[in-house]
Amino acid sequence: MEPRFLVAPPPDEATLLTRAQSLAGYTLGELAQQAGIVTPTDLRRDKGWVGMLLEMHLGASAGSKPERDFAHLGVELKTIPVDAQGRPLETTFVCVAPLTGNSGVTWQNSHVRHKLARVLWMPVEGDRALPLASRRVGAPLLWSPSPEEEDLLRRDWEELMDMIVLGQVERITARHGEVLQIRPKAANSKALTEGIGERGEPIMTLPRGFYLKKSFTAPLLARHFLL
DNA sequence: TTCTGATCATAG
DNA sequence: CTATGATCAGAA
Numbered sequence: 001m002e003p004r005f006l007v008a009p010p011p012d013e014a015t016l017l018t019r020a021q022s023l024a025g026y027t028l029g030e031l032a033q034q035a036g037i038v039t040p041t042d043l044r045r046d047k048g049w050v051g052m053l054l055e056m057h058l059g060a061s062a063g064s065k066p067e068r069d070f071a072h073l074g075v076e077l078k079t080i081p082v083d084a085q086g087r088p089l090e091t092t093f094v095c096v097a098p099l100t101g102n103s104g105v106t107w108q109n110s111h112v113r114h115k116l117a118r119v120l121w122m123p124v125e126g127d128r129a130l131p132l133a134s135r136r137v138g139a140p141l142l143w144s145p146s147p148e149e150e151d152l153l154r155r156d157w158e159e160l161m162d163m164i165v166l167g168q169v170e171r172i173t174a175r176h177g178e179v180l181q182i183r184p185k186a187a188n189s190k191a192l193t194e195g196i197g198e199r200g201e202p203i204m205t206l207p208r209g210f211y212l213k214k215s216f217t218a219p220l221l222a223r224h225f226l227l
Numbered sequence: 228t229t230c231t232g233a234t235c236a237t238a239g
Numbered sequence: 240c241t242a243t244g245a246t247c248a249g250a251a
Binding site: 043044046047048049050051052055065066079081089090091092093095096126128187191192193207 | 240241242243244245246247
Binding site: 043044045046047048049091173174175181183184186187188189206214 | 230231232233234235236237
């Protein structure tokens with residue numbers, strides 16, 4: 001799909017939130033029609049389609065820049081598929097896990113912390129039994145981690161980064177971490193990137209990414225629905 | 228049924 | 240390959 005600007009970038013956070021709230025209740029088919037793009041049959045070959053569609057409606061920067069969606073506002077946009085009860089159906093990708101060049105990297109200056117400092121969550125019905133075009137957008141949530149949430153994230157990040165730095169990247173599984181996990185993030189299982197081996201030597205290994213577990217995002221969204 | 232590892236498209 | 244956007248689908 002071709003990235004296009006449907007609306008101008010929002011000048012401030014309040015405008016962004018108002019605009020996001022105005023999308024609630026619409027179906028993806030309606031939003032696609034307004035954007036002048038075709039709704040795919042399913043997401044198997046268009047996994048980022050929903051995210052790109054909402055980016056267009058919210059005036060996020062198009063393309064693949066290594067910046068936040070609303071750089072001038074310091075806000076990151078995340079669409080999250082939810083079930084009929086508003087519970088997340090998938091984990092949430094945060095960013096690629098750096099496997100080398102980590103000297104001097106701390107939680108405070110980490111990519112994970114910066115990406116999650118301010119997030120606009122857009123829940124979207126994600127039940128695969130629902131045709132893509134008839135899935136509805138839910139009420140958005142503009143969020144920053146509470147001190148407790150940030151502490152959970154920091155502890156997992158430190159544990160996982162320790163393993164990477166100590167040459168144990170290939171022993172990391174999705175079971176590590178309470179709320180933040182590391183899983184493959186690649187085109188396929190043949191993709192390789194540089195990492196650190198057991199004896200500190202350079203190795204080629206699968207690229208990994210940080211993901212938020214559903215156990216983290218579920219209460220975050222639930223709290224929102226209670227307010 | 229849930230979760231972990233694998234995968235898809237596109238731009239640069 | 241890396242970064243953007245994530246969901247798929249087989250194994251447990």
